Amino acid sequence: MSSPLRAVGQALLGxxxxxxxxxxxxxxxxxxxxxxxxxxxxxxxxxxxxSGVVEIAVGAALLLVWRHPARAVVGLVTAALFVAVFPGNIAQLTEHRDAFGLTSDTSRAVRLVFQPVLVVWAVWSTGAWRWWRRRRVPPPEQHA
Structure with missing residues (x-):
């Protein structure tokens, strides 16, 4: 079972x-x-x-899926979503494009710092990192 703090984090992210x-x-x-x-x-x-439909689907999954291993898989998918949009955020900085009040290179750069935070939030709140590390790898077959 997850800690209450992780559950709140998962629900907020969803x-x-x-x-x-x-x-x-x-x-x-x-x-x-x-x-x-x-x-x-x-x-x-x-x-x-x-991307809006994908975000709604991923967010709904975070709100509805609470049992492992499905919960961990949802966490990994969420993290992958944040990684997938990162190049667009980099492009916004390097191409000096304004959106959502990000009208300076400094504000666009600060946003980039928070993208990894979202990745960590996704894997932490869903227990995905812990699940990934603990999943059982089948032992190698014994040869006679």
Whole structure:
């Protein structure tokens, strides 16, 4: 069983992702489009819509899945999502694009620092790191 602090962390992260996903699809859609690098080989609006649906699904999974190993898998998927969007955040900094009030290179750089925090939050709150380390590896077959 998870500690209450981890459970609260998982629920908060799930809630945050559901809200972010809804924002992708509705009131912040234009802001999210501004974050899609122009060199990305897909329509920016489609990227925003698909990523919004993915964020809602991942957030809902964080809110609904509490038993291991599924919980740990959800944590790893969440961490992978944060890693997947990191290049877009780097592009926003290097291409000096404004979005969500990030109107200076300093503010965009500070945001980059928090992306690894989200990865750690995902694996910590779901127990994914502990589960990954403790999972049983089958012993090698004995040869006679």
């Amino acid at each position: 809630s945050f992702l559901v809200l972010a996903g809804v924002a992708h699809l509705t009131f912040a859609r234009t802001e999210f489009r501004a974050q899609v690098p122009p060199w990305f080989p897909a329509d920016a609006d489609l990227v925003v819509l698909v």
